[in-house]
Amino acid sequence: MQQLDMNSEEFKNELIKTEKFTDKVCESQGWVYSANEDVNEGVTLGLARHRLLFGKRFCPCFMVEPDESKPGKFKSSDDRICPCKPAIEKEIPETGTCHCQIFCTPEHKEEQIKEQEATALAKEEIKKVSVEEISQ
Numbered sequence: 605m606q607q608l609d610m611n612s613e614e615f616k617n618e619l620i621k622t623e624k625f626t627d628k629v630c631e632s633q634g635w636v637y638s639a640n641e642d643v644n645e646g647v648t649l650g651l652a653r654h655r656l657l658f659g660k661r662f663c664p665c666f667m668v669e670p671d672e673s674k675p676g677k678f679k680s681s682d683d684r685i686c687p688c689k690p691a692i693e694k695e696i697p698e699t700g701t702c703h704c705q706i707f708c709t710p711e712h713k714e715e716q717i718k719e720q721e722a723t724a725l726a727k728e729e730i731k732k733v734s735v736e737e738i739s740q
Contacts, residue, residue: 606657610649615656622652622661626706629687635696635707639716647706651686661686665704 608615626648630636637644650664659677662668663684671679682690684703691702700712708716 608653608656610653615652618656619649619652622648622655625661626651626686630707633687633692633696633707634709636710636713638701638705638708639713639720640705643705647704663688663704 626637647664651661654660654662654664654668658668662678662680663686666681666684668678668680671677682688684690687707688702691707695702696707696709700715701708
């Protein structure tokens with residue numbers, strides 16, 4: 605498989621284009637980015653990488669392989685090119701988020717934020733209890 609230098613100008617330029625692309629997807633679909641910044645970054649990097657390697661922004665969560673019916677072209681499972689048909693028609697309407705979890709509904713993001721806040725609070729409480737137990 606072809607290697608990419610993520611520090612190259614070519615990759616950096618494609619990453620900027622991909623970020624603009626995903627912004628437009630959110631705007632046109634009424635979606636927002638997930639509350640999980642690590643997921644957003646990873647998926648965006650994967651989309652940029654696939655655009656350079658395969659000529660299309662295939663979902664980075666699915667395998668991309670040569671298309672035997674079209675020499676020199678590529679395909680992925682369910683032809684998942686971002687934004688993919690399953691996300692638009694099924695995943696986001698039914699679950700609030702797409703498979704790769706970069707795009708979601710505003711309501712789903714609010715739920716994610718509440719869950720993150722509850723998790724952070726629980727971790728703080730566990731730390732307090734642990735410190736109290738050690739002090740005794």
